[in-house]
Amino acid sequence: MSQDAVKTKFFPPDRSFYTPVNMVVGCIMAVGLLFTVLRFTGGLSMVTNLDDNYPWGLWIGFDLMAGVALAAGGYTTSAACYLFGMKRFHSAVRPAILTAFLGYALVVVSLHYDVGRPWRLPYPLFWSQGTTSLLFEVGLCVALYLTVLFLEYSVTALEWLGLKKLRHIIHRLTLVLTIFGVILSTLHQSSLGALFIIAPSKLHPLWYSQYLAVYFFISSMFAGLSMVIFEGSLSHKYFHDKMDDTYLGEHDGVVLGFAKGASFIMFAYLVIKVIGIAMDNTWHYLGSGYGMWFLVEMLGFVALPGFLYAVAVRDRNFGLIRKAALITVLGIVLNRLNVCLIAFNWYLPLEDRYFPHIGEIGLTIFMVTIGVVAFKFIVTRMPIFYEHPDYKESH
Amino acid sequence: MSVSRRKFLAWMGGAGLSTAVGRKAFAASNKHFEGYPDSFGVLHDTTLCVGCRSCEAACNKVNDLPQPEKSFTDLKVLDEKRRTDAAAYTVVNKYESVKKPGLPLFRKIQCNHCLEPACASACFVKAFTKTKEGAVVYDASVCVGCRYCMVACPFNIPAYEYDKVLDPRVVKCTLCHPRLLEGKLPGCVEVCPAEALTFGKREDLLALARERIRKHPDRYVHHIYGEKEMGGTSWLYITGESFEQVGMREDLGITPAPNLTAGALAVVPMVAGLWPLFLTGAYAMSRRKEKIAAEEQAGAVANAIAETNDAAEKKLAQALEKAKKEKEAAIQKEVKKALEEAVKAQEADKEEDA
């Protein structure tokens, strides 16, 4: 590509740069960079409220736990389309893969802030393998899955760059990559929950269960499906002009199908959650303050949106589906924060409890903003919501 | 990287040669592990502790830890509940007695050196090792700083150097492992003026603790904390009042940490081993369905074409038939005409002849 071609490709003449949205984004970026400098010059204590009782804070609870769960749309969508033969979801695969890829990439970036010596992050894979740790399993799978997502996403980027040969080679791997992606997702989504199985004395009995791994895996499915619906409704609003007829034509079907699937999976999730309570005989905790909070999560953020999905699917009410998707997404964030922070160390007196530092909140917002900006950069340039005319017949 | 013996053995095991190589622990899944024989430990008799903080001072000294703000002789520090942190491997806390109101109880806190350490089980770079001497030691040279060990520890012992930028470490009591190797006592045990701490082989300490409880049944609670808690610890405790009373959790259970995660870890290879089967199966079935659907569609199209062809052929045949008939009729007509003409001509000839 010539320099001019590069310029128009990466920086197409857009609207004015100084829009209100861009100003806000700019501010967030500036604050994020400031906190980044503080983190890597002053240490963790400079920008976090982490202490010896709370070694994991917002960055693990939200950026890692919730981030990975919400990026589950990648494996659920591609599995539905390529493995279970639901070809009518094909146009939803690319946006879902892109969301997942950006999500996982930011999880890994965020981890570089959280761990004490980020340059050693490859150690567990290449230097000293602590295979008895569930975190080893998580690390291995996230590293591999990020690679898989990169390859799956790269097809889009290669079409955009016009590198046909390489694109065809990778495209032929679609099936293997999809299967591999589902295996890796099953493993690390569940292992994120299993991380806490080693600490029964610290996590509140209503959240602790021998089934934690299963709960995390099953909830990641409806989290992913809801995120695809949620992301789709936002994209519809802002990137409508980028969408081709196939995408627009299939979109309603995707939303209905995913809402139906999410609703049924949420029903199953509730069933196994109740079974978990029975298995550990923790019924009596339901009457306590933590029990109320548990019921808020279960009824308000799982049962309610699950039911709303069902009603909305029956009535073909797309507005209600969008609302249910938003509640589900918030519910997943709540669940991960509960397990990681709120119901963790539940016996400690209030003054010893953790509340995130402004630096932790700032850097979390920074990460989410980078994700949104990257998403916008890519969908306004690359064939995400439309098919590249040169490759129409190739799937 | 050289191949360590363990790794080599791992490969041999993977190749199915394990029986030939033979490590004693290659037994079936009900194999029970007792821990290192003759490993050391410390018995903390809290009834003897006077809360002088000498152990804290000694620990600080032998481990070259930073000097605290308040000196170790300042006993007002005991009024607040403290825990181990980056600058203190051990702390002594004061508790209220229930049996004799007004009298204080003291308990020393430090790493309990589990027989099956949760920190070691949780560490994804093998930074923690249970040594044969009994100490659980930490290797900062591989530590990434994920702090999962701190999440995993049921006793809330490991602390972290949150204010260090380049080389933050996890910090915890080492049972003075370097001193043990030199034949010395742990710093805290050596200095204790009240004999509240006894160092020895764990087996002997258990016997000693049982003996004290047997001799003074009204002085001690009939339980040795650490004998079974979390699968057993190298530090053992006996108290005069409930362990809850001196800030020790009685609800930890006796399951060793590696056992807690064993189930979840065992599922991992089954998912990796069977998901390809199920997923490829689902793919193959959906492909088959598509193929059958495609074949049926193709068949339907072929039928339709065939039917159309048949109809066309029939029509053609009919048209041909018709044409044939018409032709025949025309020929017959011509023949008839010709015959008639011939007859006429004959008659005309006859007339001429006549």
Place this chain on the structure above:
Amino acid sequence: MHDVIYTLQDFMLHTKNITYILMGVGLVAYVAFWNFLTGKDDDHEAAGKEE
């Protein structure tokens, strides 16, 4: 060979090391075997159509 394992932790470390290697081998073998299993499907199908 006097290497005795004394702790469950060390035993699990040993077995999981092997298991993880086997998982990798298994996954690669799956792909290879599936290709072998279905390798002639297309040929037969093509032949079937010609008849």
